[in-house]
Amino acid sequence: MKKTLFSLAVSACLGLIASPSMAKDEWPTDTVKIIVPFTAGGTTDIFARVIGDHLQKAFGKPFIIENVPGAGSVNGIAQVARSKPDGLTIGIASTSGLAINPQLRPDQVPYKPLKDLIPVTMFDKVPNVLVINSGKLPVKSVPELIEYLKKNPGKVAYGSSGVGTSQHLAAELFQQMTGTKITHVPYPGSARMVTDMIGGQVAMTFDNVPLLLPHVQGGKLTMLATATAKRAAFDEKVPAVAEFLPGFEAVAWHGFIAPAGTPKEIVDRLAAEVQACMKKPETIKKFSEAGAEAVATSPKEFADYIAAEMTKWKAVIEKANLQVK
Amino acid sequence: MDLIANLSLGFATALSLQNLLYAFIGCLLGTLIGVLPGIGPVATIAMLLPVTYGLSPTTALIMLAGIFYGAQYGGSTTAILVNLPGESSSVVTAIDGYQMARRGKAGTALFTAGFGSFFAGCVATLVLAAFAPALAELAFSFGPADYFSLMVLGLVGAIILSSGSILKAICMILMGLLLGLIGTDVNSGVMRYTFGIPALFDGIDFVCVAMGLFGFAEVISNLSLKDKRETFTNKVSGLWPSMADFKRMLPAVFRGTTLGSVLGILPGGGAVLSSFAAYTFEKKISKYSDEFGKGAIEGVAGPESANNAAAQTSFIPLLTMGIPSNAVMALMVGAMTIHNITPGPQVMQNNPELFWGLIASMWVGNLMLVILNLPMLGVWVKLLTIPYRFLYPAILVFCCIGVYSLNSNVANIYITAILSVFGYVLAKLGCEAAPMLLGFVLGPMMEEYFRRALILSQGSYSTFVTNPISLSLLVATAGLITIMAVPSIKKKRQEAFQED
């Protein structure tokens, strides 16, 4: 415990002597905290730890994970936005925290994504897939499904892992692009939704691959298509919804963020190293086993992507009149 | 036979030196965090998950499972000794267990809890091994309407938890239901009763409510008693139950185990309901129903067996279908994912040593817990001899750390403090906290299932009576209400509580 006090004192003194430019060159001067806005043990947490390990080795300073779950990732991201922009606190954010929630419930989200936060790099895309219970829906393909839904407006129920998740909005986008009406049944998380999918309480869903895939392979559920722009890497035989509905894409993605004001040099160094990590074969393998696609983008590319996603989901939210007060 | 071959594979895995060691570490840690009020298995498993990266998946899961059921054991110890339920499953244990302790029978209560848990653990492990796939199907046949009716049955049963006025018990349940609704509504995304306070967006955590209403409120009550606070240590009788105790306890253990094994399979509330259901059931059929609330041994034996059996069988949906039925199981999914095992029906075929090893380790773990806990009985009872002026600050410290560690947020401590004032005042007005806690746990689930059932039936209320499972549960509820309303029984009930 003496050591902690001592190192605190030393770093405080260093902070007084060192000039700002030096701090940038020397970054990271101390332990870097990665705020993960989800509970430990979830996919995002696991991914953060994989990348954190790499960063730790690359920069020679500890990168520790702090889990700040709650309010659908808003709590954790808000904490990043409030942190000192010295590069020692960074965070992870996802589709719902950056592109959906700030527009779905603007009153309750205490940050503006591209104003209070700096996008560092996006590191993965988690494809949603369109899965049905074939005992409940007599269809074998996306066109058949659309036709069936048009004949039975409001009669078919789809499950989602919650209001304002990318899975919920994927289904809304699908309805808007096909002109169909499906009944929304929200669940608190995917697990119980999948139970009800298998039990036939709800007939279709857009959700992540990991929980669904075993049941698709086991024959209890049928995967009609992926919600990615192109066919997904995990199974090239499964068509993309976009083949029938050009432009349809609804993926969940994750990326690193930093508080606004974090020096550009630090953001660039961090982004470069995360990109290097995402290009390693073992990272790609690890991510694909968990149902995600590893990607590597520059800060600029990530910022543009967030802006595009915000525009896209804003339109869907407005059209479906989903905004919550 | 397959089962025997499978179990022998399981035991061969579970009894390897490394797995034994980690099962032991898991049980020990689990007991420790279970005994410490407020620190639950969810927080602990979440913290320790990264530590298990380096272990083999089977070993990692064995250890994490050990923490989970070890915490169930440890949790009942605190509930009995200091009236502090750290988990929803030990709320009912606190009712009669604490009263037994006050009457000098802390040792007997602890032994009963341990024995009941061990027996239930053994039986549930066998159930798990023999019927896991068949039982998993049962969970799928439960639709939202059925769950709703199950919750209704549970809430009506909660009235029986109370030993005082029925009307007050119903009011307390309603208060609990309302408190449970605080937070983001699952169906609409609307924030209810949050008043713009971010810490309330996800609702109040169960641990805050339990620590506030039971822990802090009890401390305040005891402090204000001044010299009148009874020291129940000078009346400690033997640790071992008498023959008469045994005779009363055994059938309760059997019944609790059965109830728990069945209810534990249902995701979303099944395991929580099991201990309450067992208590209600015991109180209804017992010859000594007037002793309930004052230290009836069945009131400890039944629920404790039920919650341990349910803890064990709640692994069934996870192991057979890859579907987590509660927060701990969700972390287990995370643990499997880390080790590149996709939880799901194929685990049994692809990783038989993991599947059967984990099951066998549960039995081994239960045995370890008994061996670990029996010699500890004396030590735990000794804890009661610590003067209260030293004991209560320690309770406060552990409660505060427990609620803080839920999500590293001090707001939880403030919420708990407010609830404790609430709990203290209500206790002064003769209102009991246990029915309120059950309402708090079941309320949001009940609403969720109710609304989901109606969305799926397109607004037709008949869905609750056309579903055979739902209908029979509602009939059972009506039966329970009739029993409570029948004058003769009511009279007996009132007589029993006149002396209060």
Add this chain to the structure above:
Amino acid sequence: MEVRNKQNFAAGLFFLAFGIFAAVVARSYSLGASDDIGPGYFPFWLAVLLAVLGTVLSVSALAPKAEATEIGRLDWKAVAWIVGAVVLFAFLLQILGIVFSVLVLVIVSSLGSHEFTWKGTLASSLLLAALVYGVFVMGLHLQFPTWPTLFS
């Protein structure tokens, strides 16, 4: 008219007040329709029911046959010491870190006991602080500020 069952009378009023408050707030949420029950439906009707039952409880406490009860004295001093210590702990945690905050919590809460002695309290506070450090910081690696953050 005489309030015979004072406990029930006060409890009933409490439930009535709580129910009215909850119902009023619930009015701002939509009640919805039967095929899509709104977020206000459950809280509103539960709150109304609570208010009604609270009224029944209070009124029945006035009945001549009602069991006579008294409300025990509320010991606000005990409440203040305990709640005060806990709130102080929560407030200090971010500034002083867990170790010193535990010391404060133990000492302040002990002051509420009529058996308080400095010697015993200091000893037990140091013991608990050490235990907390060993078990939660070193053992379980829980995430909290451990030491004062005066430097940063």
